Amino acid sequence: MFSLGDSEAYYLSRTPTDMRKGFDSLCGEVRRGMGRNPLGGEVFIFYNTNRTRLKLLHWERGGFVIYHKRFERGILTLPYLNEGTGGYPITWRELVMMIEGVELTRLRSRKRYDISLKNSANNTRISL
Numbered sequence: 001m002f003s004l005g006d007s008e009a010y011y012l013s014r015t016p017t018d019m020r021k022g023f024d025s026l027c028g029e030v031r032r033g034m035g036r037n038p039l040g041g042e043v044f045i046f047y048n049t050n051r052t053r054l055k056l057l058h059w060e061r062g063g064f065v066i067y068h069k070r071f072e073r074g075i076l077t078l079p080y081l082n083e084g085t086g087g088y089p090i091t092w093r094e095l096v097m098m099i100e101g102v103e104l105t106r107l108r109s110r111k112r113y114d115i116s117l118k119n120s121a122n123n124t125r126i127s128l
Contacts, residue, residue: 004058004067009042010095011087012078017046019053023064026057034087038064044087045095051075054099069099077103 011034021029026046030038038044044057054076056067077098081088090098 004043004056004092006092008058008092010045010090010092011036011042012045012081012090013047014081014084014086014088016049016051017055019046019048019055019068021046021055023057023066026055026066027064030057030087035085036087045090047076047078051078074101077101 013029013033015033017026017029026044027038029046030036030044034044036042036044038057039059041059046055046057047053052071052075054069054071058065058067079088079090079094079098
């Protein structure tokens with residue numbers, strides 16, 4: 001309840017959104033603008049034209065949750081959103097860096113070993 005993390009899928013709107021929109025209007029944006037089902041458990045990210053406000057729409061058991069952030073100083077840094085339709089998929093890590101003001105276009109990540117990727121490729125499970 002009221003939690004987000006790296007287990008959810010995240011989709012960023014490719015265009016700014018009116019931050020006066022509530023649950024129903026944002027669900028309409030998800031369906032029409034992103035071509036996705038708002039009840040799917042994914043997290044949908046919206047921002048205003050000035051990039052000073054951010055809303056995350058998420059379905060949790062029992063209902064929708066909106067997380068709303070207003071930046072008192074600075075603006076939201078966005079990744080390069082290439083032309084296309086639908087929501088732009090991002091990771092939890094990218095979302096956190098965007099909110100913290102890290103420019104994703106200049107950032108370069110080094111490869112790291114990820115045991116979950118290796119195990120999913122081999123279709124094996126780890127029991128602890």
